[in-house]
Amino acid sequence: MENARRKIDDIDHQLVALLEERMQVVEEVISIKKAQTREVLDEDREKDVLKKVSACIKHKEYEPCILAIYEEILTVSKVYQVKKLTE
Ligand SMILES: C=C(O[C@@H]1C=C(C(=O)O)C=C[C@H]1O)C(=O)O
Numbered sequence: 907m908e909n910a911r912r913k914i915d916d917i918d919h920q921l922v923a924l925l926e927e928r929m930q931v932v933e934e935v936i937s938i939k940k941a942q943t944r945e946v947l948d949e950d951r952e953k954d955v956l957k958k959v960s961a962c963i964k965h966k967e968y969e970p971c972i973l974a975i976y977e978e979i980l981t982v983s984k985v986y987q988v989k990k991l992t993e
Pocket of ligand 1: 952984
């Protein structure tokens with residue numbers, strides 16, 4: 907059990923770094939949307955993101971789990987953008 911949990915802790919460490927990196931790019935998107943007065947929601951882009959994510963998944967049995975996580979990432983990304991664009 908300890909060994910498995912150590913592996914999960916290590917993966918979480920990597921995931922957090924990548925999520926922080928993703929949010930930093932979202933900051934760039936916020937600046938562009940502000941400058942171009944564009945909507946936060948871009949449904950076509952979201953469909954494309956989810957399509958690309960699905961295509962990366964090697965173990966198809968994990969697809970529903972990973973897509974559920976991604977739906978949440980997209981939601982949180984939009985909530986953050988709306989907050990930053992309205993404050
Ligand atoms: C980041 C963007 O804003 C929103 C959030 C997205 C994301 O986090 O990937 C994708 C599309 C948009 O609904 C974007 O437009 O690229």
